[in-house]
Amino acid sequence: EAGVAQSPRYKIIEKRQSVAFWCNPISGHATLYWYQQILGQGPKLLIQFQNNGVVDDSQLPKDRFSAERLKGVDSTLKIQPAKLEDSAVYLCASSLVSDRGFHGGELFFGEGSRLTVL
Amino acid sequence: SQQGEEDPQALSIQEGENATMNCSYKTSINNLQWYRQNSGRGLVHLILIRSNEREKHSGRLRVTLDTSKKSSSLLITASRAADTASYFCATDAPNSGGSNYKLTFGKGTLLTVNP
Numbered sequence: 001e002a003g004v005a006q007s008p009r010y011k012i013i014e015k016r017q018s019v020a021f022w023c024n025p026i027s028g029h030a031t032l033y034w035y036q037q038i039l040g041q042g043p044k045l046l047i048q049f050q051n052n053g054v055v056d057d058s059q060l061p062k063d064r065f066s067a068e069r070l071k072g073v074d075s076t077l078k079i080q081p082a083k084l085e086d087s088a089v090y091l092c093a094s095s096l097v098s099d100r101g102f103h104g105g106e107l108f109f110g111e112g113s114r115l116t117v118l
Numbered sequence: 119s120q121q122g123e124e125d126p127q128a129l130s131i132q133e134g135e136n137a138t139m140n141c142s143y144k145t146s147i148n149n150l151q152w153y154r155q156n157s158g159r160g161l162v163h164l165i166l167i168r169s170n171e172r173e174k175h176s177g178r179l180r181v182t183l184d185t186s187k188k189s190s191s192l193l194i195t196a197s198r199a200a201d202t203a204s205y206f207c208a209t210d211a212p213n214s215g216g217s218n219y220k221l222t223f224g225k226g227t228l229l230t231v232n233p
Contacts, residue, residue: 004160033221040225042122042206042224042225043161043223044223045220045222091160093161105166107151107153107161108163109162110160111159111160112159
């Protein structure tokens with residue numbers, strides 16, 4: 001079974017530039033997550049999709065971050081314009097879901113996309 | 119905000135010894151999960167313990183959960199150099215609006231197992 005695919009693995013940009021990350025979840029997983037992990041910290045949830053609807057985006061900086069999940073499968077996370085503090089690893093994860101958003105189970109993570117903002 | 123807090127932040131042991139990591143959290147949970155992250159890699163799920171369970175085993179892993187103290191511990195027995203990684207606890211709890219459950223991670227414990 002193929003795992004969660006993410007690209008690119010590494011990206012270096014100047015501040016105020018834009019960047020996009022792509023994620024392909026495990027086939028059949030209805031729930032998709034984007035986490036931000038700053039060096040030395042645990043992952044912080046940015047946005048959670050169930051199929052192609054947003055379930056939770058309370059910690060997404062909406063003035064610069066946007067995310068979409070087309071047709072309930074692949075997802076892209078965009079940052080525009082980037083700031084120095086956006087330097088982090090962006091982790092995509094997916095999981096099965098039971099009902100009403102209660103996933104109650106394990107998350108499967110991709111390898112992450114490491115962003116460096118200079 | 120980080121719900122779970124792991125303790126210690128870093129742990130260094132010799133191969134063959136046991137490693138114990140603790141996690142404390144603040145609110146009621148549906149379940150608690152432990153994940154491992156090797157340097158530069160994604161997180162890998164280790165074990166899930168539900169709020170009505172007190173102890174769970176998986177191979178060399180033993181997890182306990184005390185909901186009255188809002189704490190959990192992860193024990194790795196007979197550690198190996200390959201166990202060197204960061205370990206995170208994650209709590210599955212309702213979001214602030216109560217409309218959904220979300221998984222919130224702690225800051226992690228960095229475990230180093232010396233050969």
